[in-house]
Amino acid sequence: MSTVSSPASTAGPWQAEALDALLARRGRDPHALVQILREAQAMHGWLPRDMQAAIADALGLTLAHVEGVASFYRFFHDRPVGRYRVLFSDNITDRMLGNEALLLDLCRRLGVQRGEVRADDRVSIDFASCTGLCDQGPALLVNHHHVVTRLDAARVAQIAALIESRVPVDEWPADWFAIVDNVQRADVLLGTPLQPGAAIAAALERGADSMLDEMKQSNLRGRGGAGFATGQKWSLCRAAPGAEHYVVCNADEGEPGTFKDRVLLASHADPVFEGMTVAALVVGARRGLVYLRGEYRYLLEHLEAVLQRRREQHLLGASIQGRAGFDFDIEIHVGAGAYVCGEESSLIESLEGKRGTPRIRPPFPVEHGYLGQPTTVNNVETYCAATHIALNGGVWWAGIGTPRSTGTKIHSVSGDCERPGIYEYPFGTSITRILEDCGARDTQAVQVGGPSGVCISAFEFGRRIAFEDVPTAGAFMVFDRSRDMFEVARNFAHFFAHESCGFCTPCRVGTALVAKRMDKLAAGHGSRHDVEVLFELDKLMHTATHCGLGGAACNPLRDTIAKFRPAYEQRLKSLHFEPAFDLDAELSIARAMTHRDDPASHLETER
């Protein structure tokens, strides 16, 4: 597959022949709609309505359906964008490294407003949710493909010059695109070299039943955060009736501050694919799918090459390792910027070419998953662990960690510490230990498991990482005492509002209301009443949302109000008086209509 890395055309008609070829290559399969839109956009830069209509026509879908899908994903554009589309990662760790000033500097140098397209269509610049490079940020993404890490003022100045002189992105200095693994502590998953195929041979020797028993004995729990027992999931999937069974790898690592799957895919892809193959043997699948987040598009060629090598090694394809009837292959589906697709039923919707809206459950994917067939969806790290369990047995794995949280866990450490990067520890490791190892000083708080996880304050650092104490999906963001925990919570509030799928009322409206309240507090217009409303929204969203995203959206808010209340109270205009609304803000429409922004068009405010 050729990659479109030079700036794509944003003006003029799109190429009908190229679109036809793309549709033919994808077999005019409506379930491939997200992949088709992604590749069509890579050719043309954006998705004009008549192009969407042509795609709808070829796939037997309605235009409104295609429009609905195209407008769901943050990386699809239904109106023109710049030939250079620059997205600054906007996780709190990028903020702490100064991404806001760098974005404004690039906008100023190129003469473009954030979120708008420059008049000559050359460039557009905006923020994006965390791109998973927190240990080497601030980072940005160009044309939804290339990433630039370790941004500073000098690099921003060079980027501006390259864009002005129309240098294609793949001719930019190669070292800018270098992404390092930063493995600071390896345990069994990251530190044990594996021979490709060894785990498959071990699983074949054991047989599917016995391999499943090993998985159950290992008591391995899912590494994506929910912690469902993997052996039980495979067992349910295997037992569920269906014409086909599917093995899906969730590589939609969207939880801000998490980047361990990026490292596993970049440097340990073999054990990941091997774990999927072991799962296929157990559940009886012939097809596997990897859902790779759009932000990791740059890993696609590498992953395709590993898959191809494994086919040549008879580790994928027909009669794997010579075992007649053991046929299994893996294809990669690239996402398009939607955090909610990390939820397994929305991930499956997206794989089927639809909007990534979570399904009503039950039925669960193990019974009714991809194309309505039994499907096991597991995290990248889970498959990697399964490979090691196939080799060394369930008892060996269960002997690591704690009885209820067996094995090791890989942490993505970032924020205020000397040695950010990847740390693998047995479960049961204390937060103090991790903070010592990564060189964190004067630490105020750690956000474990990302915004949907838990905020741990200093008096709790003795707690341990384990499902029974502090569970985690892998993010470990460190904040020292110079940081304002209110701003941390505000960044997370905007993240959830940006990523809400919009399906259910409490999340769609609630995340927007929370973000507005946090901005109101930040502007100094809040009162105690606003804090009470935030509590009320938190309670509602924990009770009434359709999926876990909405349920977790207020976690950082609740934790920081409970543990860092002064950070909120110092912002309240008055602890008692409640301003009904911001008079000056109410005049903004009148100012816009009269094209005024002079001092006389503003009301005096107290701050």
Add this chain to the structure above:
Amino acid sequence: MSTSTATPDASFTLDGEDVPFRPGETILQAAQRAGHYVPHLCWHPEFHPHGSCRVCTVKVNGRAGAACTVQAAAGLAVESSTDELNAHRKTLLQMLFVEGNHFCPSCEKSGNCLLQATAYEAGMEGPHFEEFYPDRPVDASHPDILLDFDRCILCELCVRASADVDGRNIFAIAGHGIDTHLVVNSPSGKLGDTDMTLADRAASICPVGVILPKRRGFAVPIGERRYDVKTVAEPGNQEAS
């Protein structure tokens, strides 16, 4: 989770009262059939459950879930009309009011509107939150049907009716987050370029005032309309469409 062992006599309790159910029924279906009122907006007896409005959220053995999507099972203890859940319902209704533009006094649907009636029943007296005032232009391109998107609550009943009953797929959902919105399937995106007719089920399914017939205003005077006469909580008065 299986209901295969349920007999016709099987029942669960709803706020302490026994509710019998048939195999395959959801809590909301069984409650509705037994004459109990569980507030809801996106659920309609003719269509598959959707679970998006969350107004029917109940607690099933202590765990929250949408009554329209949770399967009934023998022995379940379902709480619905508790102070906590009713407070949540009121907040959800207020959210739906502030995210759109709802001017009840001038709305043709007033008195026949499920959102308005449910809000009255929930004791909602004001918006509570700041309004979003979205800009959602009216689509008046169709000769017989008007679309006023200001009132849309994204229940997708029109999407389901047009797809499942009419076989036309005229509506779909686009966007994401707070910008999620209803779209029309035609090259221009206008209803006038579709083959929708007033006889379509989708033309009469809207529980609020988005899809309205043209040239039929205030035929029944305000004060004599569906929910002016009987509240939404009364049996048989729950579906306005």
